[in-house]
Amino acid sequence: MTAEPDGPEDRLRRFATIWSRAVFPVTSTSLTRPEFEEQLLPLARRLSEALRARSFEAETPKEVGAALVGAHCTDPDALARSLDCVDAYLVLYCGEDGPQEELRTRCSRLQHAMAAGFAQELRERTLAEQEAIAQAALRAQGVVAQALHASEARFRAVFEGAAIGIGIADLEGNILQVNGALVRMFGGGEQAVRGRNVSEWTHADDAPQVWRLYDELVRGEREHYHVEKAFYRPDGTVLWTNLTVSLLRDADGQPQYQLALMEDTTERRLLNLRLRYEATHDALTGLPTAPCSSNAWRRSWPPGRASASACATWTWTASRPSTTASGTRPATGCSSRSPTASSPARPRPARWSPGSAVTSSWR
């Protein structure tokens, strides 16, 4: 700024101004043009000194070329314009009174080295940035993998710890994954469940819509269904469940898997049956109390089991709270008569208790 008009410093500055004006339009710097010129000034000074140095030394112009890249002149045009500028003005503004021929030769060699320095630095920078972004992508993927891992661990805990039976099958019905609760419902043998096909789980008592709903679901026409369904256990006993099956789709909405959630209702069902039996049979005689009862009874009794043998395991007791007989008899929709005095005395069905002989025979 304090340069003497047309002195060497002033001429150097004018060269830097011309250079910055030529290159600024093709840079991607966020600096203003005058700020950019300040960045070029030391580079111009080094070129100027190298031009007039006793011997040619390639390192300086190479470093100047590299510094251009450092100033975010990564566009190849920035090099072309810089070299144009050096070629046309360096000797003119910075050559002072040296021998023109030698200065011109030196100026050419400076440009060659500048170009080499620029190319070298651009290559280094490109590789470094490619490496950096690839590493960033890897790191980001690692974060996702960790998050998925944590999420999966949590999911696994829920899956395994759930009291409800959970099973996942593909759309062909091949069972891919089941949790412990489901295995226990089927009697505890994993091989009885895992690797099997859903279609093997037909049961004589399946309502007609059960498999229609299933077909609709695996075809992707239905998102879920909810049924009561019986299964044969490997030991021949029956498992009654409340079964909810949902279709799982991928991110693009394509059906992928079916998810079955099942709740073991065998015991509840048996209790229900007993209450029904009590409600529809005379407590003293054990005879049906209403004509409507017997059909409902047969329909709801789990088939696949000989009802006689099931009955045989029931224990009978004479003691029973009177409340069930009088006040709190379950409403069944059937008319029921009070026990009559004339009925012959007969043992009554035992109250259901888990873990009794009945339970174990059904497991």
Next chain:
Amino acid sequence: MERPAWAPRSIDISVPSVSRIYDYYLGGSHNFEVDREAARRAMEFMPGLPKIMQANRAFTRRAVRYAADAGITQFLDIGSGIPTFGNVHEVAQTARPGARVVYVDHDPVAVAHSQVVLEGNADAAVVAADLLKPRDILASPQVEQLLDLERPVALLLVAILHFVEDTDDPYAAVAELTAALAPGSLLVLTHASYEGIPLPPGRAEGAVDVYRDIRNPLIMRSRDEIARFFEGYDMVEPGLVPMPHWRPETAPEDEDPYAFSGFAGVGRTS
């Protein structure tokens, strides 16, 4: 089970990312071929796109310096992308040593790269979060650690709101963010617009289509629509203007014609 909110769905580098495209426009190599391919397609319609990005960077620099001169030492830069050069923390910490800067981006690769760049800088950090979930940003440990929301903050929303569709209500997100800031805070914003682009509208639409194709639709808004982001603010002079006209340090006439695409403004909360 639902993925945790902070975990990205997946990292798919075969899908172009707007932050890596932005880096390519600025002459960087923090990008992959898919990004460059999308950038080149957009540039077929608008060859001056890099000049718009450069004007954004230059405006950001002036705005950060303005904020620093106005005494602000805390900066929240949402949609910060890939740090290359002339980043907010460099400008801010040069103007005011010790200035605190929190960057926010939802691009996991940009965040991972920012973490590397900011390593060892105790006064700057990056948060992986989404502009549309201001609470995630404001409640992040980085914000809690570095920013004192009882004192003014400069909130930077540079070249990000035009990636938010109206159905996602960018106005509500901005309002929720600024509601958390102390009086005297600044909202620094730039936004793309068809206004000011030195091309017939049809051509610019071609570039907009490219962004739609890569599932990062570019929502061009009118000046009035952009001004609505500043409702309730005192506009810092000269108001909402094309980028080169905002407190220029050099003659705007010398700027590339593309630099005048879109609008920039700074508002102050009272």
